[in-house]
Amino acid sequence: MKIGVFDSGVGGLTVLRALLPRIPDAEYFYLGDTARLPYGSKSQATIARYAVSSSQFLIDQGCEFLVIACNTASALALDEIGLTAAPYAVPVVGVITPGAAAAAAISQTRDTLVIATSATVESHAYSAACESHGLRSIEKACPLLVPLVEEGWIDHPVTAEVTRIYLSELHRQASNASLVPDTLVLGCTHYPLLREVFEAGVRELWPGHPAAVIDSAEATAREVERQLNASFSNRPAAGIRSPATRFYATDSVVKFRQLGTRFLNQPISDVELVDLGG
Structure with a gap:
């Protein structure tokens, strides 16, 4: 299972931190849209456009489940994200x-x-x-x-x-x-x-x-775990192995790595810079 986690910055890493011990048999893809934050100062149409492009990026990486670890995007763009994910049969959970x-x-x-x-x-x-x-x-x-x-x-x-x-x-x-x-x-x-x-x-x-x-963040992780358990009754129990995680940011990868380490409560070694446009 490839799980994509998206936020406008590093805050969503607290959701990822809650997910890791609960679903260790997954491969994680975390995207921080740092070039376009803060989302909160943008119009709803702009927030939806940014959130959809970020979600599409994670789907293009092969993610089979999307966790929208951004309160602003969850509040203002969850329907649009759901429409983007629906053709790929990718479930979407907000916070x-x-x-x-x-x-x-x-x-x-x-x-x-x-x-x-x-x-x-x-x-x-x-x-x-x-x-x-x-x-x-x-x-x-x-x-x-x-x-x-x-x-x-x-x-x-x-x-x-x-x-x-x-x-x-x-x-x-x-x-x-x-x-x-x-x-x-x-x-x-x-x-x-x-x-x-x-x-x-x-x-x-x-x-x-x-x-x-x-x-x-913990509540969201529990909901993702619940949905996966409901869909895949033979999932391995928690604690089987250490999850693999890839990190992406749209700007300031050094700052993301430094600040993100605090939020994730573990070192972040590699962050890949990606360009999602304006």
């Missing part, structure tokens, strides 16, 4: 629906919070996904967190304070809306690196009954 489904699976109050980038929040894709699973939700954009993560300030006091401020604002919004949230969905692929920071924050704000932190 938004699995995150909402994971929250719905454990929520008792049916109230959830979602933190994401501005573009994802403005799309209201998580709100729609949560509603489809019977959840009430509040979404909040946290634009300062991505640059802090990429700066490597994972354990920095500034990052902890910024996170606390965002969560405090969410706490007030939930109270004003008479919601009792028991889940917090990390709606950006950068945020799993800050999971411990978020868990500390919810323990402080909701003492005694902190909201469970939902890692949408």
